[in-house]
Amino acid sequence: MxxxxxxxxxxxxxxxxxxxxxxxxxxxxxxxxxxxILFSTGGxxxxxxxxxxxxxLGLDRPVWVQYVEWLRQIVTGDLGxxxxxxxxxxxxxxxxxxxxxxLAALSLVVAVALGVPLGVISAVRQDTALDYALRVFSLAxxxxxxxxLGMVIILTLVAWFGWIPPVTYVSPSQNLWLHVVxxxxxxxxxxxxxSALIMRITRSSLLEVMREDYIRTARAKGQSGRVVIWRHxxxxxxxxxxxxxxxxxxFLIGGLVVTETVFNLPGLARFxxxxxxxxxxxxxxxxxxxxxxxxIVSNLVxxxxxxxxxxxxxxxH
Amino acid sequence: MTRSRIMVLAVIIGVSAFVAxxxxxxxxxxxxxxxxxxxxxxxxxxxxxxIHETSTIATSxxxxxxxxxxxxxxxxxxxxxxxxxxxxxxxxxSWQDNxxxxxxxxxxxxxxxxxxxxxxxxxxxxxxxxxxxPDAAGKLRINPRKDWYSNVxxxxxxxxxxxxxxxKRPQPGLLVMLASGYSPIYAAHVNxxxxxxxxxxxxxxKLKEWRKGEFVDYVKNPDYFVKGRPYLDSxxxxxxxxxxxxxAALQAGQLDxxxxxxxxxxxxxxxxxxxxxxVITPVAQAVSDNVIxxxxxxxxxxxxxxxxxxxxxxxxxxxxxVHQGGAVPGASQxxxxxxxxxxxxxxxxxxxxxxxxxxxxxxxxxxxAEAGVTxxxxxxxxxxxxxxxxxxxxxxxxxxxxxxxxxxxxxxxVETAQWHPMATRGEYQIGANLTGLxxxxxxxxxxxxxxxxxxxNYSQYCDEQVQKMIEAQSQELNPQKRxxxxxxLQKKVEEDAARPVLDWRLDxxxxxxxxxxxxxxxxxxxxxxxxxxxxDK
Numbered sequence: 001m002x003x004x005x006x007x008x009x010x011x012x013x014x015x016x017x018x019x020x021x022x023x024x025x026x027x028x029x030x031x032x033x034x035x036x037i038l039f040s041t042g043g044x045x046x047x048x049x050x051x052x053x054x055x056x057l058g059l060d061r062p063v064w065v066q067y068v069e070w071l072r073q074i075v076t077g078d079l080g081x082x083x084x085x086x087x088x089x090x091x092x093x094x095x096x097x098x099x100x101x102x103l104a105a106l107s108l109v110v111a112v113a114l115g116v117p118l119g120v121i122s123a124v125r126q127d128t129a130l131d132y133a134l135r136v137f138s139l140a141x142x143x144x145x146x147x148x149l150g151m152v153i154i155l156t157l158v159a160w161f162g163w164i165p166p167v168t169y170v171s172p173s174q175n176l177w178l179h180v181v182x183x184x185x186x187x188x189x190x191x192x193x194x195s196a197l198i199m200r201i202t203r204s205s206l207l208e209v210m211r212e213d214y215i216r217t218a219r220a221k222g223q224s225g226r227v228v229i230w231r232h233x234x235x236x237x238x239x240x241x242x243x244x245x246x247x248x249x250x251f252l253i254g255g256l257v258v259t260e261t262v263f264n265l266p267g268l269a270r271f272x273x274x275x276x277x278x279x280x281x282x283x284x285x286x287x288x289x290x291x292x293x294x295x296i297v298s299n300l301v302x303x304x305x306x307x308x309x310x311x312x313x314x315x316x317h
Numbered sequence: 318m319t320r321s322r323i324m325v326l327a328v329i330i331g332v333s334a335f336v337a338x339x340x341x342x343x344x345x346x347x348x349x350x351x352x353x354x355x356x357x358x359x360x361x362x363x364x365x366x367x368i369h370e371t372s373t374i375a376t377s378x379x380x381x382x383x384x385x386x387x388x389x390x391x392x393x394x395x396x397x398x399x400x401x402x403x404x405x406x407x408x409x410x411s412w413q414d415n416x417x418x419x420x421x422x423x424x425x426x427x428x429x430x431x432x433x434x435x436x437x438x439x440x441x442x443x444x445x446x447x448x449x450x451p452d453a454a455g456k457l458r459i460n461p462r463k464d465w466y467s468n469v470x471x472x473x474x475x476x477x478x479x480x481x482x483x484x485k486r487p488q489p490g491l492l493v494m495l496a497s498g499y500s501p502i503y504a505a506h507v508n509x510x511x512x513x514x515x516x517x518x519x520x521x522x523k524l525k526e527w528r529k530g531e532f533v534d535y536v537k538n539p540d541y542f543v544k545g546r547p548y549l550d551s552x553x554x555x556x557x558x559x560x561x562x563x564x565a566a567l568q569a570g571q572l573d574x575x576x577x578x579x580x581x582x583x584x585x586x587x588x589x590x591x592x593x594x595x596v597i598t599p600v601a602q603a604v605s606d607n608v609i610x611x612x613x614x615x616x617x618x619x620x621x622x623x624x625x626x627x628x629x630x631x632x633x634x635x636x637x638x639v640h641q642g643g644a645v646p647g648a649s650q651x652x653x654x655x656x657x658x659x660x661x662x663x664x665x666x667x668x669x670x671x672x673x674x675x676x677x678x679x680x681x682x683x684x685x686a687e688a689g690v691t692x693x694x695x696x697x698x699x700x701x702x703x704x705x706x707x708x709x710x711x712x713x714x715x716x717x718x719x720x721x722x723x724x725x726x727x728x729x730x731v732e733t734a735q736w737h738p739m740a741t742r743g744e745y746q747i748g749a750n751l752t753g754l755x756x757x758x759x760x761x762x763x764x765x766x767x768x769x770x771x772x773x774n775y776s777q778y779c780d781e782q783v784q785k786m787i788e789a790q791s792q793e794l795n796p797q798k799r800x801x802x803x804x805x806l807q808k809k810v811e812e813d814a815a816r817p818v819l820d821w822r823l824d825x826x827x828x829x830x831x832x833x834x835x836x837x838x839x840x841x842x843x844x845x846x847x848x849x850x851x852x853d854k
Binding site for chain 2: 031032033036037038039040041042043044045046049052053056085086087092151154155157158159162163164166167168169261262263264266270271274277279
């Protein structure tokens with residue numbers, strides 16, 4: 001087991017190294033840089049001033065020197081300085097992380113709380129009116145982009161009640177109730193979409209399992225339908241669902257851009273887009289690396305969970 | 318008249334006067350102290366509070382409460398002209414030596430937010446830096462308004478409270494440029510680079526916190542030099558990137574004030590319908606829609622083709638279709654009554670593109686035919702514009718208009734990062750553009766956008782006669798004569814299709830009714846000091 005984890009971590013580090021090259025190259029391939037953006041706020045360009053700013057920001061150095069410097073900074077725990085804000089990148093990134101992690105986690109809670117039970121009900125009541133209704137519900141969730149749903153929620157609230165959730169971030173220590181309100185609506189918008197996916201996976205996986213011999217045997221032994229479904233069938237059907245949940249969490253970390261924008265939450269996904277538009281390389285590079293780490297770790301956690309959920313799955317053999 | 322009648326008359330006059338004074342008193346409300354306002358901020362501050370290093374309202378509006386100018390346009394009056402100038406850091410000013418020396422006598426009771434005294438050294442430091450004087454103590458990283466001060470020969474400080482701007486030649490417009498929101502005074506004892514992350518000003522509010530991408534918080538400056546100001550305790554500029562969320566936040570009362578230039582006519586009508594109590598004031602933005610054409614490259618190096626473009630575009634239809642009526646026609650200076658220098662309607666009507674649309678288009682086709690462009694041999698060009706909705710809408714309309722006269726333009730959307738470098742380097746054929754004027758002053762406009770060699774003269778239009786006209790109007794001391802010269806200049810650049818102006822945008826500035834004394838100006842860049850604003854709630 002330890003060897004397996006070490007192997008996975010090693011592969012993870014190699015993946016991160018590969019990612020770092022991809023991020024670095026792609027950013028430099030995009031047209032324009034921070035100096036262009038700075039001049040665009042002045043509405044003109046001056047080649048002499050341009051060179052001075054490039055020198056000031058270290059953009060005049062060869063690209064490979066910049067890359068090595070960035071890797072050195074990461075290794076030493078120094079994430080560099082934001083070109084735009086002239087502040088240490090970590091100082092800017094640090095407050096964004098909990099906001100996005102919290103929103104992603106809450107969205108996932110909504111998704112699981114809705115998706116798994118509805119998937120089970122849909123499977124158990126296969127081809128009934130309830131099943132059809134739930135499938136329509138899930139299809140609607142998959143079809144509606146979460147940002148669209150978010151905007152509809154906001155517009156509906158303001159039109160009907162003249163109220164919307166706070167547009168400036170409220171920390172739990174400031175006002176716990178407002179904090180919950182502020183996060184619950186975007187979590188609902190995002191979680192609904194994810195729940196649709198989880199529901200469909202749960203349903204199809206459960207339907208497959210329920211056709212297995214051991215389920216028939218359990219029923220023949222006189223076990224109640226509830227015990228058969230929740231103890232035997234669901235436990236065996238849950239593996240693909242766990243995989244999807246892991247993928248969804250990783251996806252949500254970087255995929256909350258528009259929801260954070262619509263609900264005006266100061267998360268890292270929204271900030272990442274802003275940083276890309278500004279070609280703020282230190283911020284973009286480090287944020288993308290952070291997202292990559294979350295993806296790798298969440299995949300690892302899912303793989304570990306397999307062993308826990310299904311004793312037949314053993315690592316290291 | 319008998320004695321008793323005189324008595325009755327006196328009583329009637331007395332009672333009437335009492336009632337009149339009482340009614341007037343009731344109408345003019347007494348300002349209240351205290352309270353907080355949340356103001357809309359469309360995007361995060363692009364260069365922090367470094368106003369001298371930007372040309373964007375996203376920096377200037379939320380930075381205004383921190384700073385002061387020498388002089389400023391009266392913040393309680395909507396119109397901007399030399400007659401509406403009031404002193405801020407300058408108590409008095411006067412032109413001397415036939416408009417060659419501009420002398421300011423400064424206030425003696427002003428302190429910077431860090432407690433240092435304000436002196437003439439700060440004024441010299443600021444404007445020597447902006448005009449890039451050889452011995453300037455400070456240097457700006459980006460300096461978009463250097464040209465505004467190119468006529469300043471020296472800035473002298475005979476004593477700590479007197480400043481003299483010595484000019485190379487008379488330039489009456491300089492005073493107005495000093496009143497722009499883009500002309501604040503920086504502290505000489507502070508590194509100008511630090512304004513990108515913080516703000517040490519003399520203004521009515523002190524910066525409390527700038528949380529990047531979220532908000533800017535200000536608190537009242539208790540040492541503000543105007544006694545009894547500001548009225549409010551605090552301000553927060555809330556950054557909301559999404560337009561729908563911004564509008565919803567204003568409608569829901571989470572924001573008290575809209576962002577200058579943000580509210581379209583349609584949005585204003587919807588807001589008014591939803592919340593009838595909102596106070597909406599239509600004002601000019603000092604932002605024009607225009608067409609830039611590269612005069613150094615074919616096909617727009619041909620004046621006939623440029624002129625055909627100017628004739629082809631129906632201004633009224635543009636205003637109706639793209640702005641739903643929320644704009645006004647005008648030439649290169651903001652039209653009256655919003656601006657001082659705008660052409661009279663009768664003059665405007667004679668310019669290319671302002672006649673009957675069918676006549677104008679026929680004229681355009683004739684010019685194109687003279688240039689060899691026919692239906693069999695149409696002109697194919699690439700129309701560049703910024704990849705932002707307001708630019709793309711404009712470009713799409715223009716493309717449709719050009720198609721009707723035989724110019725087939727394809728749209729090329731250019732990302733913001735590339736737009737200004739591309740325009741400055743002349744790497745385009747034709748473009749749909751927006752231009753904001755920091756102040757309604759011909760010098761600021763023509764030296765920046767039409768003078769030979771200016772980096773913001775995107776069309777690279779250079780005409781000797783126009784250059785002379787710009788210089789001549791700049792030093793004309795008689796206001797009436799100068800107005801006539803500026804009118805002639807406007808007609809000339811439109812007739813040359815140097816940069817055809819299509820319309821001037823209006824803003825529907827919106828506040829909640831309890832926000833008092835926040836008067837929007839006919840120029841989005843020059844209001845928002847917030848010292849006189851109070852909250853009636």
